Amino acid sequence: MSFEEMWAALRPVGRDAETGGYHRFAWTPAEVECRSWFADEARRRDLEIETDPNGNLFAWWFPPGNGRGDAVVTGSHLDSVPGGGAFDGPLGIVSAFAAIDLLRERGVRPSRPIGVAAFAEEEGARFGVACLGSRLLTGAIAPYRARGLRDRDGRTLADVLTGHGLDPERIGPDEGLLSRIGCYVELHVEQGRALDAPVGVASAIVPHGRWRFDLAGEGNHAGTTRLKDRRDPMLPFARLVLAAREAAERNGTLTTVGRVEVAPNGVNAVPSAVTAWLDGRGPADDAVRRTVAEVHEAALRAAREHGVGVELAEESYTEVVDFDVPLRDRLAAVLGGVPVLPTGAGHDAGILASRVPTAMLFVRNPTGVSHAPAEHADAEDCLAGVEALTTVLKELAGG
Numbered sequence: 063m064s065f066e067e068m069w070a071a072l073r074p075v076g077r078d079a080e081t082g083g084y085h086r087f088a089w090t091p092a093e094v095e096c097r098s099w100f101a102d103e104a105r106r107r108d109l110e111i112e113t114d115p116n117g118n119l120f121a122w123w124f125p126p127g128n129g130r131g132d133a134v135v136t137g138s139h140l141d142s143v144p145g146g147g148a149f150d151g152p153l154g155i156v157s158a159f160a161a162i163d164l165l166r167e168r169g170v171r172p173s174r175p176i177g178v179a180a181f182a183e184e185e186g187a188r189f190g191v192a193c194l195g196s197r198l199l200t201g202a203i204a205p206y207r208a209r210g211l212r213d214r215d216g217r218t219l220a221d222v223l224t225g226h227g228l229d230p231e232r233i234g235p236d237e238g239l240l241s242r243i244g245c246y247v248e249l250h251v252e253q254g255r256a257l258d259a260p261v262g263v264a265s266a267i268v269p270h271g272r273w274r275f276d277l278a279g280e281g282n283h284a285g286t287t288r289l290k291d292r293r294d295p296m297l298p299f300a301r302l303v304l305a306a307r308e309a310a311e312r313n314g315t316l317t318t319v320g321r322v323e324v325a326p327n328g329v330n331a332v333p334s335a336v337t338a339w340l341d342g343r344g345p346a347d348d349a350v351r352r353t354v355a356e357v358h359e360a361a362l363r364a365a366r367e368h369g370v371g372v373e374l375a376e377e378s379y380t381e382v383v384d385f386d387v388p389l390r391d392r393l394a395a396v397l398g399g400v401p402v403l404p405t406g407a408g409h410d411a412g413i414l415a416s417r418v419p420t421a422m423l424f425v426r427n428p429t430g431v432s433h434a435p436a437e438h439a440d441a442e443d444c445l446a447g448v449e450a451l452t453t454v455l456k457e458l459a460g461g
């Protein structure tokens with residue numbers, strides 16, 4: 063299957079026909095269909111399929127006569143945000159299979175194994191914690207905490223994994239697997255307007271995290287409850303959203319309140335509870351931390367005024383990631399001096415980087431839009447990405 067054929071096969075999976083957005087949440091039928099697509103592509107190429115205890119998928123090319131360690135791993139993820147674009151995640155995996163085809167066509171016999179990875183729940187769209195599969199693999203999240211994470215229907219990760227034949231008691235760091243990974247290179251669509259060339263190399267990922275605010279008030283009748291008698295959590299929530307924007311402006315950071323749940327969510331009821339998720343990112347840890355503290359302070363003040371309770375929980379946080387400098391420079395050089403740029407988007411590569419030399423390749427995104435249907439990469443740039451990944455794999459795996 064060529065790049066174009068693989069792309070066409072994945073295109074309809076989990077796609078909303080009206081909006082063109084993708085809904086591929088970890089372990090839901092659409093994502094499971096993507097996983098079987100992955101297994102089919104691996105089998106088609108005689109790659110050895112491995113599902114690790116954390117639900118991450120690997121397809122291995124073990125060249126005969128060489129060991130199974132010191133592998134060059136590439137890949138990305140198959141899950142999406144709600145209504146996401148087609149490229150965020152799958153581009154890295156389709157490109158990886160296509161690059162293996164090119165290496166073989168060109169008679170390259172690697173001296174190191176090459177692995178294609180599909181990390182589970184990268185977006186955290188179902189269980190709330192971004193890069194869950196790679197965090198578990200590297201020990202960046204405690205297994206007991208992960209087991210208890212719940213999706214929007216209240217199902218725990220432990221239950222969902224059990225339903226897919228995985229043992230929740232076995233999730234967690236996998237030193238054996240990690241010790242076989244010599245380096246990781248993730249190809250990804252660029253997610254802003256920062257890349258003005260077909261392909262670039264990542265320098266860093268800025269600090270980023272997610273925080274949940276639970277605002278608890280008192281549910282009551284919209285027509286009979288006097289304003290002064292209300293304990294309406296929607297009011298401090300409104301203040302929180304504005305405070306997030308103001309704190310971002312003050313601190314030179316980015317804040318987004320992109321998800322909110324209101325109970326009971328009735329038009330004629332004063333809400334009893336509001337839960338809001340804050341995504342915060344910025345150039346430095348202290349700026350992000352200060353931003354969140356200021357939003358918290360504003361929410362507490364507004365909540366006190368309205369007799370509402372506030373609880374704040376940090377769901378995930380990733381400090382600044384500086385990718386391995388020798389590896390990054392080697393890739394930029396072998397690709398002929400392509401641009402080297404940081405990103406504000408999170409990736410499994412950012413998690414793997416704490417344990418193995420890691421790098422990223424970016425493919426130009428002419429719309430500058432991501433996590434939305436307009437996310438795009440031109441076919442020509444995608445093929446340039448495959449070519450670049452092929453060059454990189456040959457450089458690193460030898461042959």
Ligand code: GLV
Nearest residue numbers: 185406407408409
């Ligand atoms: C993942 O794409 C993120 O940056 O949230």
Ligand code: MN
Nearest residue numbers: 143150185433
């Ligand atoms: Mn994403």
Ligand code: MN
Nearest residue numbers: 150151184250
């Ligand atoms: Mn991604």
